[in-house]
Amino acid sequence: MHSTSDILDIRQVEKSKIDQVDFDNLAFGKNYADHMMVCDYKDGAWQKPKILPYGPMEFEPSAKVFHYGQAVFEGMKAFKDENNKVWLFRPEENFNRINISSKRMAIPEFPKDYFFAALETLLKLDEKWVHPGDGNSLYIRPFVIASENGVSASPSNEYKFMIICCPAKAYYNSPVKVLVADHYSRSADGGVGFAKAAGNYGAQFYPTNLANEKGYQQIIWTDSNSHKYLEEAGTMNLFFRINDKLITAPTSDRILDGVTRKSIIDLARHQGVEVEVRKITVEELVSAAVDGSLKEIFGTGTAATIAFIEGFEYADKYHDLPQIENPYSLRFKKGLQDIQYNRAEDPFGWRYEVKLD
Known part of the structure; x- marks a missing residue:
């Protein structure tokens, strides 16, 4: 078994922004947890994943995702029980499906050990963002985009696999x-x-x-x-x-x-x-x-x-x-x-x- 440090580079936030979030009045997808995962595909291989402070990223206007739509995503949730244990629900299904989606869009499949190491590390670092109680969860969004620069109509040779997380309540509050x-x-x-x-x-x-x-x-x-x-x-x-x-x-x-x-x-x-x-x-x-x-x-x-x-x-x-x-x-x-x-x-x-x- 690899240790997390073998698989991931980790850079933690200096100060959490969790105190700025009103967990009783959440708009879905508007507030994001402190950390995110970024992993680059280049030279025919996925590079070492990085855990970074959540924040904006720079892309050139010619990045292929903007022109040919090579992008897939997943939706997952983490839940916290009354004993403050954190649980995922059928995460292997999401891992398998994002690779099925990727294959259909000519995107290289992502390694399983990278996926789970990144997922678990994010949840350990941002555990306080997972609130207990009915309807409360941490929504997890893995996604992949084509990041190579160039407007030729062909599959990208470079990609970014990312995971971001946001605290969530029920998506539909009424029928x-x-x-x-x-x-x-x-x-x-x-x-x-x-x-x-x-x-x-x-x-x-x-x-x-x-x-x-x-x-x-x-x-x-x-x-x-x-x-x-x-x-x-x-x-x-x-x-x-x-x-x-x-x-x-x-x-x-x-x-x-x-x-x-x-x-x-x-x-x-x-x-x-x-x-x-x-x-x-x-x-x-x-x-x-x-x-x-x-x-x-x-x-x-x-x-x-x-x-x-x-x-x-x-x-x-x-x-x-x-x-x-x-x-x-x-x-x-x-x-x-x-x-x-x-x-x-x-x-x-x-x-x-x-x-x-």
Whole structure:
């Protein structure tokens, strides 16, 4: 085993800025922890990672990320339990997925020992930024960008892999209304929809702005060929409860393989709930809403955990969802968070303790 000093160069802040942050009134993604990780790829290899004080960086205007969009990212969270232990949730899934995303964008894959050494060192240094209690977490954003200078239309030969962290509360504080897409598309067959490529999110901002103007917070995307099948929302995978059955779309090269999504599938089945992973049509959703068999829609994601959807619009008609007792969404959110905050047994082996000593 390598020691941390063998793997990382570390330069700590002289004084923490944690006292400047109001943890009771956090806007998501506005405050950042004291340290960040930066690792450069050049001469055909990843160099020694560095832990540095969080701060601005300089790039030349010709850096390829600005011109050809070679950029991928991940979203993770660290949680603190009542005994001040810090836990990650399924971090290997995030590590594997950022390399899957990188490969699709012609970015070199990142070494596992670098990733985990950097992650654990950041959390040890910035442990006080992880607040305990429901809804509190430290959001972790690993990402890679093409940093080589040059405007030739070709993959970069240089990259920066970085990790930054920000304290977070719940992403959605109240139920959301959604618009079912019938014109714009998030991704296409053979494309990069399954990857967490930065451009996937940039491309959906305009249609989401149009939905916001109509009073909707998110779009439920449909397949690009026919707009017949429901897929995912802008920042979330989706679950539909029809009677007592839970339905979610299968992953594909258009749909992100969400870590929270697959965790909810396992958790639901563990609790005896029937889950179908299959295509679901807009027509089936509308029919279920009309005949009353549609009980719930909820979204899942790292930032959102579980977001409750109170209604949807399709073809200029709005459908309210019923108010029901003991919804699956609430039950699964509690079950998931009890594992994340170390309040319950973890039969799946999802928790990953960060050794602070």
